[in-house]
Amino acid sequence: MTFKELIKKDQLIVEEHLMKFLDKDLTYQKDILKSMKYSIKSGGKRLRPVLFMETIKLFGKNPLDYMAYACAIEMIHTYSLIHDDLPAMDDDSLRRGQPTNHIVFGEAMAILAGDSLLNYAFELLFEDMKDSINQNKAEASYEIAKAAGMFGMIGGQVVDIDSEGKNIDIETMEFIHRHKTGALIEASIVSAAILCGANSDELSNLKRYSKSIGLNFQITDDILDIIGDESVLGKPIGSDEENNKATYPKFYGLEKSIELSKQIRDESLKYLEIFDEDKVFFFKELSNYILERKS
Amino acid sequence: MTFKELIKKDQLIVEEHLMKFLDKDLTYQKDILKSMKYSIKSGGKRLRPVLFMETIKLFGKNPLDYMAYACAIEMIHTYSLIHDDLPAMDDDSLRRGQPTNHIVFGEAMAILAGDSLLNYAFELLFEDMKDSINQNKAEASYEIAKAAGMFGMIGGQVVDIDSEGKNIDIETMEFIHRHKTGALIEASIVSAAILCGANSDELSNLKRYSKSIGLNFQITDDILDIIGDESVLGKPIGSDEENNKATYPKFYGLEKSIELSKQIRDESLKYLEIFDEDKVFFFKELSNYILERKS
Numbered sequence: 001m002t003f004k005e006l007i008k009k010d011q012l013i014v015e016e017h018l019m020k021f022l023d024k025d026l027t028y029q030k031d032i033l034k035s036m037k038y039s040i041k042s043g044g045k046r047l048r049p050v051l052f053m054e055t056i057k058l059f060g061k062n063p064l065d066y067m068a069y070a071c072a073i074e075m076i077h078t079y080s081l082i083h084d085d086l087p088a089m090d091d092d093s094l095r096r097g098q099p100t101n102h103i104v105f106g107e108a109m110a111i112l113a114g115d116s117l118l119n120y121a122f123e124l125l126f127e128d129m130k131d132s133i134n135q136n137k138a139e140a141s142y143e144i145a146k147a148a149g150m151f152g153m154i155g156g157q158v159v160d161i162d163s164e165g166k167n168i169d170i171e172t173m174e175f176i177h178r179h180k181t182g183a184l185i186e187a188s189i190v191s192a193a194i195l196c197g198a199n200s201d202e203l204s205n206l207k208r209y210s211k212s213i214g215l216n217f218q219i220t221d222d223i224l225d226i227i228g229d230e231s232v233l234g235k236p237i238g239s240d241e242e243n244n245k246a247t248y249p250k251f252y253g254l255e256k257s258i259e260l261s262k263q264i265r266d267e268s269l270k271y272l273e274i275f276d277e278d279k280v281f282f283f284k285e286l287s288n289y290i291l292e293r294k295s
Numbered sequence: 296m297t298f299k300e301l302i303k304k305d306q307l308i309v310e311e312h313l314m315k316f317l318d319k320d321l322t323y324q325k326d327i328l329k330s331m332k333y334s335i336k337s338g339g340k341r342l343r344p345v346l347f348m349e350t351i352k353l354f355g356k357n358p359l360d361y362m363a364y365a366c367a368i369e370m371i372h373t374y375s376l377i378h379d380d381l382p383a384m385d386d387d388s389l390r391r392g393q394p395t396n397h398i399v400f401g402e403a404m405a406i407l408a409g410d411s412l413l414n415y416a417f418e419l420l421f422e423d424m425k426d427s428i429n430q431n432k433a434e435a436s437y438e439i440a441k442a443a444g445m446f447g448m449i450g451g452q453v454v455d456i457d458s459e460g461k462n463i464d465i466e467t468m469e470f471i472h473r474h475k476t477g478a479l480i481e482a483s484i485v486s487a488a489i490l491c492g493a494n495s496d497e498l499s500n501l502k503r504y505s506k507s508i509g510l511n512f513q514i515t516d517d518i519l520d521i522i523g524d525e526s527v528l529g530k531p532i533g534s535d536e537e538n539n540k541a542t543y544p545k546f547y548g549l550e551k552s553i554e555l556s557k558q559i560r561d562e563s564l565k566y567l568e569i570f571d572e573d574k575v576f577f578f579k580e581l582s583n584y585i586l587e588r589k590s
Contacts, residue, residue, distance in 0.1 A: 014416070017432055020420070025348040026445075026446075026450075028450060028453075028467075028470050029445050029446075029450045029453060029454070031453060031457060032445055032449065032450070032453045033445070036445075054406060057550070079410075083406055083407075083410060086406065088401075088402035088403045088406060089403050089406065105384035106383075108383045108384050108456050109453070109456070111378055111381065111383060111384065111451055112378075112405065112452060112456075114410075115374075115409075115410070115413065115447045115449055116444055116445045117379060118410065118414065119440060119443050119444035119449065120444050120445060121412065122417040122440050123359050123437065123440040123441055123444050124298055125421075126420075126433060126437035126440050127437055129424075129433040129436075129437075130430070130434050130437045133428060133429070133430055133433050134428070135428055137424070138421060138424040138425040138428050139425050140422045141424075142421035142424075142425045145414060145417050145418040145421050146418055148414050149411055149414035149418050150321075150324050150327055150331075150411045150414070150415060150417050151321075151324075154323075154327065154410055154411045154414065155323060155324045155327070155408055157322045157407060158323075158324060158326060158327045158407055160323070160409075161403050161404070162326060165447045172323075179574045201340065
C-alpha cells in the first residue's frame with residue numbers, strides 16, 4: 001500500500017468509529033448530538049488519529065483494539081476547533097469551506113457541543129479502562145489529557161490570544177506552536193506507544209520524532225504562505241505578512257527557513273533508526289511528505 | 296461535631312486542595328490560571344465535594360486519600376457555571392454577588408478557563424490512576440465523566456436552553472433537573488461509594504438517596520421562591536412566576552409540593568437504613584436540612 005492509500009484506509013476506519021460512538025438514540029439530547037456530529041463529519045485529514053493508528057501498527061498491534069483512543073483524540077481536536085471559531089475567539093464563519101458550528105447551531109449550542117465532545121472523549125477512555133484496566137491505559141490517557149489542557153493545547157491557545165496584534169519574540173512563537181498544535185500531535189504518537197508498552201528508548205525517540213514533524217508542519221505552512229501555489233493550496237497566499245503574523249520566514253528569512261525544514265526532516269529520520277526498517281515506512285514517508293507537500 | 300461544623304470542615308479541606316492543585320508556577324499560562332482560580336475561589340457551598348467526602352467517611356475511609364476526585368468534581372461544577380454565565384448562554388454578569396468570569400477576564404478567556412477546568416479535572420483523575428491503578432478508580436471516574444457529559448449535566452443544560460420561553464411538560468422539567476443538577480450530585484455520592492468498594496445493595500441505596508436529595512433541593516428551591524423570606528434568602532422571591540418558569544408548585548400547587556417534599560425526605564431516610572446508625576448522621580441531617588432551610 002502507498003503512503004496515501006495507508007492514510008485513506010486509516011481515515012475511513014476512524015470516521016466509521018467516530019460515527020459509531022456518536023450513534024446514540026437519545027430523545028432529549030438529539031440537538032446536541034446533531035451539532036457534535038456536524039463538526040465531526042466536516043473533519044479534515046484526521047492527522048492525529050492516523051498518527052495514533054500507525055504508531056500502534058509500528059509495534060505490531062491492531063489499531064482496531066484501540067479505537068476509543070483514536071476517536072477521543074479526534075474529538076478533542078474537533079472541540080478545540082469549534083471553540084476557536086466562536087465569535088469571542090477567532091470569529092470564523094467558515095471552516096474547510098463549510099459554515100462553522102455556531103453559524104449553523106447558534107453560539108450556545110456550539111459552546112455546549114464543544115464541551116460535550118471534550119467530555120465524551122474522556123468518557124470513552126474511562127469506559128475502555130473500566131472494562132479492562134491496565135497501567136499503560138492510565139498513562140496513555142494522562143498523556144492525552146495533559147496535552148489537551150493548560151499545559152498543552154489550551155496553554156498555547158491562551159498565549160496565542162494574548163499575543164494578537166503584538167510583536168512577539170521567537171520564543172513566544174515557538175511556545176504557541178509547540179503547545180497549540182504540537183502537543184496533541186505528540187500525544188497521538190506517544191500515547192499509542194505507551195499503550196503498546198514501548199520501552200524508554202523507543203518512547204524518547206518517538207517523542208523527538210513527533211516534536212520534529214509538529215514543528216516542520218508549522219515551518220512548511222509558513223513557507224507555503226509565501227511561495228505556495230494558490231490554486232493548489234486552495235487559499236490566498238501572503239496572508240501571514242498581511243496580518244503581521246509571527247512566522248519562521250519572518251524571523252529567519254525564507255532561505256534559512258527552507259534550510260531549517262530540511263535539517264529537521266533529516267533529524268526526524270534519524271529518530272526512526274532504532275526501529276526495524278520495514279516497520280517505519282509510513283513515518284519516513286510522512287517526514288518527506290511534510291516537506292514536499294504543495295498544500 | 297454538628298452538621299454545620301462537619302460541612303465547614305470539609306469545605307476548608309476542599310478549598311485548600313483546590314488551591315494546591317492550581318498552584319502552578321507557569322510563565323506563559325499565568326493569565327488562564329488566574330481566571331481559573333478566580334472562579335474556583337468565588338465558589339459557594341462546595342456541596343458536591345462535601346457529599347463526596349462524607350460518603351468516603353461513611354465507608355470508614357479517609358477523604359484525604361481521594362482529594363483528586365473531590366476537587367475534580369468541584370472543577371467540573373465550576374466550569375459549568377463559567378460557561379452557563381456566558382453572554383451566549385444565560386448572560387449573567389453577577390454570580391454570588393461577584394462579577395462573573397467573562398466580565399473580569401473577557402469572553403475568550405472565560406471560554407478557555409472553563410475548557411481548562413473541565414480538562415484539568417480529568418487530568419487529575421488520570422494522574423491519580425497512573426500512580427496507582429485499580430478497577431474502582433476507573434469505574435468511579437467513568438461515573439463522574441458520564442454525569443458531566445451529554446448523558447448528564449450537559450444534556451440537561453441543552454434541554455434547558457431549548458425550553459427557554461416555551462411551555463414545557465412535567466417530564467421535560469424533571470429531565471432538566473435530573474440531568475442539569477441531579478446527575479453530578481448523584482455522581483458525587485456514587486463515585487465515592489465505588490471508590491470504597493461498596494456492594495451492589497449499598498450502591499443502589501445510595502443512588503436512590505442521592506436522587507431523592509437532588510430532587511428535593513429543586514422542589515424546596517421552587518417553594519422558597521414563593522414563601523421564602525427575601526431578607527434571609529438574599530434574593531427577591533416570585534421570580535419563577537414572573538419568568539413563567541416550570542416549577543413543582545406550578546404543576547402540583549404549593550400545598551401538594553410541600554407534601555411531596557416531605558414524602559421524598561421520608562423516602563430518602565429509608566435508603567439509609569441499611570447502614571450503621573452511627574455512620575449516617577450527616578446524611579440524615581442533610582435530608583432534614585434541605586426541607587427546613589430558609590435559604
